[in-house]
Amino acid sequence: ALANEEEARQWAEEYNAEAQVVWYDNVVASWNYNTNLTDYNQDESLKYSAIKAAFDRESGLTASSYDYENFEDQLLARQFRKIADIGEAVLSEEDFNRQSELRAEMQRIYSTAEACNKPGDDDPDKCYPLDPDLEQIMATSTDWDELKWAWESWRDVSGRLMPDMYEEYAGLLNKAADMNGYDDNGDYWRSWYEMETFAEECERIWQQLRPLYEQLHAYVLRKLKEVHADHIDEFPFTGHIPAHLLGNMWSQSWGNIEEFVRPAPEKPGLDVTEEMIRQGYTPLKMFELSEEFFTSLGLIPMTEKFWDDTMMVKPDDRDVVCHASAWDFYNQEDFRIKQCTEVSMSWLITTHHEMGHVEYFLQYKDLPVQYRDGGNPGFHEAIGDVLALSVSTPEHLEEIGLLPDFEDDPDGDLNFLMNQALAKIAFIPFGYLIDQWRWNVFSGETQKEDYNTDWWEMRCRYQGVAPPVGRLATDFDAGAKYHVPANTPYIRYFISHILQFQFHKAMCDAAGNTNPLHRCDVYRSEEAGTAIGDLMKLGSSVHWEEALEAMTGTTEMSAEPLVEYFGPLLEWLEEQNAGETIGWSNECPEGTIVP
């Protein structure tokens, strides 16, 4: 085995040099399409992704020709295992191009869809895109019918057009997974977490956090019935919250209804959007503020090219994919973010989220290309959010001048915790259900005729929300969420919402924090920076449990730090909910799916 191990090591070096070039060309073509959705750019993007697939397929075959499982050098074996894991590139050129084309088409539908015929508009042909118009309505309107129009129209112009394409697309993903030796594409996606019991782990964590979510849901439902008293008879008696009332197009984070559920309503809230606008914040200022937090921990600043090439705002002269993303060009110097930034607190948080991806790119940029990835996908999603936990504290917002009149008393503390819970606790069931549904599609448990019925069954059961208007079995409401047409897995965000509190606790301990966990701000702590930086430097070169243990002392994902963080709020919610009904029926209310 030794002889060809040396040969293998040589080949891996050549592979790595070549991969950087082939992958770079592919990312450039993909960037050009995402930032200018033209037919030409779509063709170019498909061309270069086919070239990359041919290279990956060829490399995968060569890697598999070595008996790498029996290598002495386990690191080299891991490298070969990753080179051999080529995903859709295993498909024939025809099948590969077909799945690329389907995905690009669904992405274009999603990214260019507009809702028209808004009630009250004198011009019925006036149309509104998701970013920023429909999202803005969902975030700020309290008009039941306006919210219902935005919620329903978005699904009609996006997901409704996709079910046939998605069925064909999922079939090709499964074909590739099968050719690579997996049961189905869900099995392939779960394999990235390198643990036999991953699905069971997720269920265990969900069951542990469900009581916290139920308490928040009960309180928010009661408050929404007050706000929308004029539509009280449209609240289903099954205990579900009408999905269009939660301040977000997908009911996935509830921060925009903070003012209606604030524990001490007479005290200031923690959403600093107005103050940001009053102080003339710009998207560039938001990016610079975020970078300064990273460098205050001793982490790596953004590169020159990053500032030149990042797309910070929605262009007004072309169609783009607005959904935020961070881009590694795999040439060790070109890193970008693409987002349609608006000036708001939630966009300040998103900017930290995206910059967390870029910091990870910078920390692992000198590793072999197949190690330039998160320890597991949840790691990559957690980095920016961890730093944002510090930035969101009253201490920090005061320090950067965005919270002039905060009174640090028990009321202020609860108002802060509620604001955090509306982002973090509200998200948990949503983060869990998306891939529960997709894993069922890939396994065949959910067939096309049941796509929408099963989607709502899960939305009702896990999230306790119901549609404000009947949905057709032939609708495809899953397609109205970016990650489904974009084929971006989602359980990573559920995992991130657990890990980010474990990382936060470890960084706070490293920084010598003595505050309660939810009031810890690691700003300017080099020790905290070293803790998270060392984790990122590993990329995906070691099993994530090893990286987690090095930083936190445990190999286990644990909801403990999250529960500790929200402890005081849970107590308060239980008091507020004493004697009230908690929870909702597992089945959807009558009329959820209409013929």
Ligand SMILES: O=C(CCC(O)(O)[C@H](Cc1ccccc1)NC(=O)c1ccccc1)N[C@@H](Cc1ccccc1)C(=O)O
């Ligand atoms: O989708 C995102 C942020 C976009 C992203 O940064 O996760 C982006 C998604 C994406 C876009 C295009 C192709 C692939 C993935 N992910 C990245 O840019 C990314 C991820 C890993 C490595 C490199 C880049 N957040 C999710 C979930 C979320 C996250 C955090 C807080 C709230 C909600 C959402 O909005 O529903």
Ligand SMILES: [Zn+2]
């Ligand atoms: Zn992300």
